[in-house]
Amino acid sequence: MRALTDEETRVVFEKLSKFVGENLRYLVERPDGSYCFRLHRGRVYYVKEALMKWATNIGRKNLISMGVCVGKFTKSKKFHMQITALDVIQSYSKFKMWIKPNAEQAFLYGNHVSKSGLGRVTENMVQYQGVLLYSMSDIPLGFGVTSKTTQECRRAEPATVIAFHQADTGEYIRSETTLV
Amino acid sequence: MDVDLEAVLEAKKAQYKSIEVRKDVELQYDVGNLLATDLNPLDHHAMKSRRDEYLKGLARDNTQLLINKIWQLPVEKADGMILVELPTPSTVLPREKPIPKPKGLTAWETFAKAKGIKNRKRSRMVFDESGQEWKPRWGYKRVDDPKDKWMIEIPDRADPYEDYFEKQAEEKKEKIAKNEYKRLKNISRTQKGGRLKAPLPPPLTKDMSKYQLTHALGKAKEATASIGKFTKSLPDEPVPKRAKKTQVGPVAGDMAAERKKNLEILSSVTKRKEVVDAEKAANRHMAQEQRSKRQKQQSEGVFSKGIKPKKTQPKNRGRGRGGKNRK
Structure with missing residues (x-):
């Protein structure tokens, strides 16, 4: 586990700000406690400071996960967001789409x-704007990128x-092994 | 007064315990290590009721037995001191450090093993024909020692003005350097992890490539006490490329400072997007137009009776590059 370098932070923020825009400020500076971004085995975690400090006691090989995994860095240093980040970004999301009930399943199976x-x-x-996808009953289902303007x-x-x-809650079942 | 000597002795004796200790099973001794092992089972009743007293007594008895054993050894006296020479210890103690791992094979050894080459033992001494005496094959005062030569024949068609003694000394130095380099390479190859952390610099030879020379020059410039701070550069000197070192903050250091830095990065990330986005502006304009059009149509009630509005003629009719209608 380590802190992100400046370049890595920039890459992560650029990706996150596609979904939450200026609101990213409220993720970095939270009134309800100190949170931070940490890199562990190529994955970026959004962790409460106290939890992160506890996690420093666990060896690198033994630590599996902590806090919320936002996404991971590819080998070519690109940042990919993961479905686990949904909880972090959904309350600050700027752009939303609501999906009709009959199209919900298709999306949850990984289709556009x-x-x-x-x-x-x-x-x-x-x-090409980052967008949060909701069901008609306002349940967040995942996120993606727009291919057309409104x-x-x-x-x-x-x-x-x-x-x-990009990601949907169906991944919790479909790619259970690779999510951690 | 009449003193009963025997009674006094008895009383004195009674203060100390007897040196004779009786045991059901005799102890095992390793006097060389001053070690005695008691194999008798513990008295559990005594252990429960008076533990400390029992253990102390047991320790005392066993120590007594060990000392009795020591006294059985031959005693010497020197300078008014009584000395006992202990026998060699029989208990094998584990060694303090782990057993050293076997050294890996050198490059030559691996090659020889693959080819099945075996070492032949050669005698240390060789008969020197010119001196008519036996001399060592290598080392001090060896046979055919170049130091013994006071004259060197100049080879055919060679430069007669070259110092061949110096050339010989130079060659020897080069050989030593090459051997040292190979030795280090052998170590680095056989070490755990495959190689040393820093790559070995290439051996300084005459036929170095441009890249190797640049690299060696860069290394040599830094190899001073002040890490090359005062080393002067040559005119048009190539600058060796170096990977940029990334700085990573502490895992759990100053969180406020980290947050501040993150906010700075965040503002720089979001700032870039504040530039006027032509696409977004156009979209907004289109939306507004559509809305106003709809409002206008609704107020006029054009669509209310299903009558299609009359198409207005496009302004550029006949003026554009018109295909068929072109005249």
């Missing part, structure tokens, strides 16, 4: 979201993909 499955959407979204969405054909799938 098509226009026909779109229930509601936030105004003024640009293309304006284009309106006029799109039912079969066109409007949001690319």
